[in-house]
Amino acid sequence: MLDCAIIGGGPAGLTAGLYASRGGLKDVVLFERGMPGGQITQSSEIENYPGFFEHGKTGMDFMDSWQEQCFHFGLKHQMEEVKAVRRAGEHFVVEIAGGAPVEAKTVIVCTGSTPKRAGFKGEDEFFGKGVSTCATCDGFFYKNKEVALLGGGDTALEEAFYLSNICSKVYVIHRRDTFRAAPSTVDRVKRTANIELITDASITEVVGDAMGVNGVKYKDKTGEEKLLGVPGIFVFVGHNVNNGVLKDTDGKFICDVNENGQVVVDLRMRTSVEGLFVAGDLRMEAPKQVVCAAGDGAVAALGALSFIQEQA
């Protein structure tokens, strides 16, 4: 029986592992199919993680420096895919793909969310080199430059506002001529001088060279292909919340989940099920920032420690 099973090896899971093992829990295992690190390893530069400010360091360099620390205090890594987390009386069972299930007194789920890809040509090739899914993370790299943004939902338009404070111009490309976002938000977009709406349009290709993106090709209702000479394109066409491990055999979630599929938590990262915690982008209102996910992980681990002590 593990004291604590941690599912997912991004910043939230690693920090949970650091705090749980350093806090004296025995048998703390982080389940992650591949190398830990998370989405951030795909970034070409990090400059907003407090205390880490070395020009030219990539997301991979960054997470490398976490590994030694997080495993130093006794956290173990099991390179396996978790299929599901289930309650079994007073404890939990972690079901492993192609392996024996593992019992745990507490579980911290940190499986995050995955930004959806739009599917245009060059999107994968230039991901992290001009194609981004996070304005807060990458907007500043385009200070006083023009950028494009794809999407028309609330998140897309909020991110357009964020970029409009930093960039000289934001081209919002949207496939319809109406918006799913709230009317008041759409009005604000129309009133913002440096946001230009390009509606009824879709991106056909992102082009660039070894230095990164230098243009976005799109087709609007005229059918003609046009080119925006921008060094950056932000894609906001939704997120897949990776909540699958929390689904029971009957398809229902084992804990409360909101209408977006995000897990409902309190300030202590407790879910509706005692002993089950979540941390990072999987939770409601996640700000999707490394430092926030790490903070969540620390809090969740302290909660798991308290929970075990209270049961003793």
Next chain:
Amino acid sequence: MLDCAIIGGGPAGLTAGLYASRGGLKDVVLFERGMPGGQITQSSEIENYPGFFEHGKTGMDFMDSWQEQCFHFGLKHQMEEVKAVRRAGEHFVVEIAGGAPVEAKTVIVCTGSTPKRAGFKGEDEFFGKGVSTCATCDGFFYKNKEVALLGGGDTALEEAFYLSNICSKVYVIHRRDTFRAAPSTVDRVKRTANIELITDASITEVVGDAMGVNGVKYKDKTGEEKLLGVPGIFVFVGHNVNNGVLKDTDGKFICDVNENGQVVVDLRMRTSVEGLFVAGDLRMEAPKQVVCAAGDGAVAALGALSFIQEQA
């Protein structure tokens, strides 16, 4: 009129400044009487901030590396003491000790809390060198060693449990023979094999040498002075929540505050007053960890950005 006034320069305030200025807000000012850095600068070693794992680096070294980054994106530092934050119609007024008041569209208060000192001899001299006020931070430095702990409240006993998972023995020194903590918590303490209660006792002196603490002297009801040969003493005699700047002239708080004087927040660090945010140890249920305070600061700044955009 500032876009954002940040009160307090610990990890929460600095990170709020990083995110607010990097997010494109103009005129973001951090008010801190002295050098930014916060409580953590008093620590002799840091090993639980994810990504910062260099043996022998002190809290001062640690916060030094934050400074350049947090001020790089345009955050300004005003070395003044803030007396109060007040609402003035749609915005806020920050009152400065001996200076002109400053207007701001949003305010993020990050004034933290200050652990109370017990007042025994050697407490200040050995603070950060064996005297600690944070088990989560420093417990691991005493792995498999004996430690002493002063206090009898809920927090003190919770911290005793935390230490009992790591240390070989925890001596809990308490000035009464009854406890303010919940009876169930006291029962658990009594059942924990490696926690020893020393009641009706008070610490007279902490002794040590250039290497740090090596003993704690106390007097119990016999009146005789006794010595515990421990390298660490954890002091949990309460916290002063630094909420003074949120008090109005009539003595009432301008936002909701709980029974412990901590500011009530939601997951986005919003207070009960629109445009007013708090971050770090000043808030309810603060885990009092650097990475968590930093995460709070980032979230609060993103909230301030959104708030200003919505007003535009």
